[in-house]
Amino acid sequence: MAVKQENKAKGIISAINGPVIKGKNMTSFKMREMVTVGEQRLIGEVIVLEGDIGTIQVYEETEGLKTGQEITPTGRPLSLKLGPGMLKNMFDGIQRPLEKIQELSPIFIPEGIGLLSIDDKKLWSATLTVKPGDLLLAGSSFGTVQETQVIKNRLLVPPNLSGTVVSVVPDGEYTIEDALVTIRDAKNELHELKMAHEWPVRTPRPNAYRRETLVPLITGQRVIDIFFPIAKGGTAAIPGGFGTGKTMTQHQLAKWSDADIIVYIGCGERGNEMTEVIEDFPKLIDPRSGKSIMERTVLIANTSNMPVAAREASIYTGITIAEYYRDMGYAVAMMADSTSRWAEALREISGRLEEMPAEEGYPAYLPSRIAEFYERAGSIETLGGDDGSITIIGAVSPAGGDFSEPVTENTKRFVNVFLALDKSLAYARHYPAINWLESYSGYIKILSDWYEDNVAPDCITLRNKMLELMYEENKLQEMVMLVGEDVLPDDQRWVLEIAKIIKVGYLQQNAYNKDDTYVPLEKQYAMLKAIEYLYERGREGLKLGIPTSQLKNVDIFSQFIKMKYTIPNDDLSGIETLKDEIDQYYEVLFKKYEN
Amino acid sequence: MKKEYLQIDKVVGPLIQISDVDDVFYGEVVDIVEISTGNIKKGKVIKIEEKNVIIQVFQNTAGLAAGNSIIKFTGEAFNLPMSLDLQGRIFNGIGQPIDNGSDIFSLVEANINGRPINPMSREYPRNFIQTGISSIDTLATLIRGQKLPIFSGNGLPHNELAAQIVRQARLGDNVNEEFGVVFAAIGVKHDDEKFFRKSFDEANVMDRVVMFVNYADDPIAERVTTPRCALTAAEYLAFEKHMHILVVMTDITSYCEALREISSAREEVPSRKGYPGYMYSDLASLYERAGMLKDQVGSITFLPILTMPNDDITHPIPDLTGYITEGQIVLGRDLFQRSIYPPVAILPSLSRLMKDGIGEGFTRGDHAEVANQLFASYSKVQEVRDLSQIIGEEDLSPTDKKYMAFGRAFEAQFLNQGFDEGRNIIESLDLGWQLLSLLPLTELDRLSPENIDKYFPKKA
């Protein structure tokens, strides 16, 4: 793919305005072409072409640039090198490994370090699975590399290439740049297949077809798995004001959800949060693989103080990497924290281009960009005939915590799960501060078969019943705030008591507690079932005229509140014991009233 | 030889436009020399369009006109000389001494814009800093290397609180580790600056303080450089000289207003309340300069102070700040009006880094639970207070009455403390238990039986 750069005309910088520059003499440039700018060869991308004037967004600090300096074309769009070596690694917004940048500059990230990508010196042990004469279709696999302890990288024919195998190297140690297989395409041209291939970030990778998503992404978080489940291949948004728990929730999903691959994008957020991931993830053991969760994780970091144009690109870098692993037949989950910062980057660039703003200064194309992004999620059959999926979970940071602003509103249109974080819950330290009245999952219907087959036949009914109880509690609380609790009839007070158990004992889930941080589905179900049992037994008592104060046995209630800590995740016998205690207590109590 | 220009085309607020300019770079510093007096003003290139250049002037642009000044391009970015001699000195918002002392001479120069710290090079902050203030230490613990703003309002005692923290906080681990303070005053009243100077004197740290001061009557454009100069000094002392630096900065609201003014002079499309759309990134370029580095001593702990317009926490200034910083300490007007000092409104306050810096080995094993329980119980107090407003305290249930009593005691004894009073974390935690024991045990669902056994005050 070597482009003879010398022969192509160079542009000349004519204007500089923050991350946006203009150049003259750019007729031979292409829209979305990657370019280098100035003496330091800063990396940029052509975003507008009008006659011989081009506008470029620059992915690095532009301080020091001069008019009259050169703009050099690269002959290709902004692309990623997709190959083994991405897992366990952290990249900036345009896939430059932060570890390599650190070798060049130990503390701060300088400009002008050029285009770095995944390690091209490292030797990987490759197994080739094709032989001369085999027909290789686009997107099919021609070999494997054990990329990390848990993930096998299936070496893929690039989606835009196919042909008959002419030659294959023997199994052995190779770098990502070594030619492993040579194929002859329909036009009789030869192509070399390597471990890595390039793909433009703004073009979705093709797949055979989309299918319906019928399996949940199990996260180990009760409020999500039971109340507002996310389908594998689905989309979810987590909106919330500052400090309400978006990042914590995203981290919890990245740590514990049962995806094969995690792509985590820190988009315009804190440097320390990425450092935390780098420090913590290698120490956490994935309950399924028994290995560190870092083995399946790719990190992208454009922190809030890094150049804003690269923030815009980071989302596409992330989703392209996700698609690459999806195409190997993996279930990928991608977290973007926060999509609002991406939208703001769009706004800033648009402002510098002096485009006509729509709402709150955001460009008119904001909704379509958000839609395009979430549409890259999905369950698909890969070109190679495997099942793959991408689940996208985007955090949204509404200005002033107000969900009626453009990014939240437009996101809501294109996602199916909405996990609304609530400031007042966060203030009361009810974590995760997911408001059960405002949140919803559009996947309940299509996932109910799965829950009924794999958890319990009444799982969804139980969920609906308990959610209704919470809705009722909300109405009752409004009354309580007017007249006090004492005036309510006993059956309503009983609802309040049970709702309190659901809130404190069930919905609250402490991410810092080593057992409660991840809870298997069986326990999630068993806990809720036990709460229902208590609720129903209490209602029998109410029929006998027993007051709530009697029905509420302090010891039993406190056991319910604490069962998430006291009942081990792998031994649920305690829940049966608890039910026995309820029976014993009520038997005696009911006897008193029956007479 | 750099060219000099005489022609100023346009002056708009802090911006000037000149034309027919060659060979300047984006971000280049310019000297603007008034011909009649020889006075030099400084400015910086913020936009280049063909041969037209827009310069943001850091001093007052009044009096600047075509023909009366010479514009010299210096060929330099905005750099400041860095040296240990910065300590004990006072500078204006563009780093020039204003204490009658000599200029700083050093071969080491640093660009005031800094560059982003590579997340790979950061060390995640985990060390507890005891401020001696119960509400902060127990409920919104300050961690070394943290950026933790004080969200205040006009007339609230944020300056006192910051001064008390400077006086009482111990930044370093041991005597070998040097500490220092960098203070940036942005658009502050002379009185406020004097107050801080006096408190640094009283705390006996004046010779360890680097001050950058932009008074309320100083030029607006200089407010944009004041925090950058201060953070550049802080980075030098912390990351090159391995000191533990506490940066106190007031008032971020003045900074943001300056940004807004410049943005409007540039005729940019505004976002909320007229503030520029890039204010988030701009504030981040300040706040993110706090932190610690791997494998080396030295840290920047950052306490910015901002006054919330109309006490409104959803105003863009506190809002965008809260989205970047690692928590916030919020001061409440109602507490202040009831003479509670420091009036820390604990519910909206948060320290995101406290989780790793508290507990066994840092503070005490029960810290997390006590904090959780105090939050939960005090938030219930708010509900009960609302209810008592309607039905009267008399008609509250017995448990709710206990909440009312707990609420009052908590504010009077736990939140309230003297300006000169330092409480260590053990005292604060014990006080927390004492107050929680006003509530029935059945209400204390965030405490584990083990800790209750160990710490719950036994009734005599």
Ligand SMILES: Nc1ncnc2c1ncn2[C@@H]1O[C@H](COP(=O)(O)OP(=O)(O)OP(=O)(O)O)[C@@H](O)[C@H]1O
């Ligand atoms: N599940 C949880 N368990 C325990 N604590 C939690 C949980 N969720 C959130 N928190 C607490 O809330 C704090 C803020 O959470 P987080 O940093 O995720 O907020 P955020 O919504 O990402 O804020 P921002 O928009 O400013 O980034 C955390 O530091 C932690 O103390």
Ligand SMILES: [Mg+2]
């Ligand atoms: Mg966050």
